Amino acid sequence: MKYVNLGNAGIKVSTLGIGTWHLPGSGKYNDHGIEYVDEETFSKIFKMAYDSGINFFDTANIYHGRVEHNEDCIECTGNSEKILGKIIKDYERESLVISTKVRGPMAGYANSSGLSRKHIMNQIKESLNRLNVDYIDLYQFHWSDNEVSLLETLKTMSHIIDIDYARYIGMSNVNASDISDFMYLSEIHNLNSFSTIQEPYNLLNRGIEDSKLIPAKKYNLGLLAYTPLDQGILAGKYLINYDRSSRIYYYPELKTEIERTEKKVKQLKELADDKGITLSQLSIAWLLKMSKKLDVKIIPLLGITKLQHLIDNLEALNVNLKDEDIKYINEL
Numbered sequence: 001m002k003y004v005n006l007g008n009a010g011i012k013v014s015t016l017g018i019g020t021w022h023l024p025g026s027g028k029y030n031d032h033g034i035e036y037v038d039e040e041t042f043s044k045i046f047k048m049a050y051d052s053g054i055n056f057f058d059t060a061n062i063y064h065g066r067v068e069h070n071e072d073c074i075e076c077t078g079n080s081e082k083i084l085g086k087i088i089k090d091y092e093r094e095s096l097v098i099s100t101k102v103r104g105p106m107a108g109y110a111n112s113s114g115l116s117r118k119h120i121m122n123q124i125k126e127s128l129n130r131l132n133v134d135y136i137d138l139y140q141f142h143w144s145d146n147e148v149s150l151l152e153t154l155k156t157m158s159h160i161i162d163i164d165y166a167r168y169i170g171m172s173n174v175n176a177s178d179i180s181d182f183m184y185l186s187e188i189h190n191l192n193s194f195s196t197i198q199e200p201y202n203l204l205n206r207g208i209e210d211s212k213l214i215p216a217k218k219y220n221l222g223l224l225a226y227t228p229l230d231q232g233i234l235a236g237k238y239l240i241n242y243d244r245s246s247r248i249y250y251y252p253e254l255k256t257e258i259e260r261t262e263k264k265v266k267q268l269k270e271l272a273d274d275k276g277i278t279l280s281q282l283s284i285a286w287l288l289k290m291s292k293k294l295d296v297k298i299i300p301l302l303g304i305t306k307l308q309h310l311i312d313n314l315e316a317l318n319v320n321l322k323d324e325d326i327k328y329i330n331e332l
Contacts, residue, residue, distance in 0.1 A: 001053025001317070004297050006097070007222025009168045009195040011137065013097050015288065015317065017056035018049050019226060019301035020080040023065040032073040037065035039083055045304050046087050052314055056097045058198075058224065058301050059084050060142055061127050062104035067231075077106050081130035089132055096137075099224075100127050101172055101198075103142035115145035115153040124165045139166035140198060143173035150181055151189070158191040170196035170224070179215040198224035201298070203234055203268070203286050203329065204261050209294070217296050225287055228300035233261055234283040235309075236269055264332050271328065277319055280309075284316035289326060 003012040024041040064076035105113035186193035291298035
């Protein structure tokens with residue numbers, strides 16, 4: 001495992017990280033129809049990842065551990081943090097880099113969501129309790145809030161570093177224009193600045209290259225790339241029959257994306273087959289190659305529900321794509 005700086009921060013994280021939006025399902029459901037997480041299986045996945053050198057684990061206060069829309073069960077929010085907290089208590093805290101987020105609704109009150117000082121200060125304490133830690137390594141806002149001034153949000157996030165609730169701060173699903181504004185405000189007000197952005201980025205969806213990655217490169221912000229396999233499309237799982245646990249049952253709109261990309265995915269699968277690697281490995285290796293080509297530190301966040309998937313994904317670290325491979329992929 002190789003390690004890179006977390007954007008412009010001094011802390012180092014593994015080349016690959018683990019996300020906790022979609023954890024293994026147990027096959028059992030609560031009264032809201034939300035599936036319970038198979039915590040034993042995830043504990044084994046965590047251990048294998050840790051033993052393989054992965055030290056970076058990402059979550060969010062709103063996650064309940066399965067990909068169903070979080071707002072469908074507001075009582076379930078915080079579950080991923082609690083599960084992660086139970087696991088990491090058995091590991092050396094200093095060996096881990098833990099990231100979480102704030103923004104989404106955590107209750108039904110008027111101030112139970114958003115990026116106001118009130119909500120952020122409440123939720124940083126709640127996340128610390130759920131994770132059972134004294135500090136969070138990277139604290140991010142989950143998506144932009146156009147009803148709160150950038151300066152209020154920035155001052156609050158900066159204050160969280162000052163009081164040592166978090167060591168670094170990041171932004172996720174941010175308005176593209178806000179990135180430079182946040183960095184400018186941190187400079188003129190002498191505030192702690194952001195180190196990362198977290199955005200969807202994969203071989204099939206590259207829109208941020210012409211928008212958010214430009215200021216990311218300028219300010220040396222790390223990119224935490226979520227959905228690196230485009231919710232399983234770039235694992236080739238929808239080229240074959242898929243079972244009830246598939247995300248398409250939670251997100252029917254995913255079917256449109258599957259149909260739109262089917263021809264490209266088949267061609268990419270042929271390229272992977274020619275190289276003797278899996279489509280997943282090709283897709284992750286592409287992200288790591290683009291990190292060098294774009295001169296932006298890109299850390300793919302893997303959503304793992306089976307040990308075999310982790311074993312497969314880790315092999316991507318041994319794939320070295322050539323420039324002609326990238327050219328061919330671009331043409332596709």
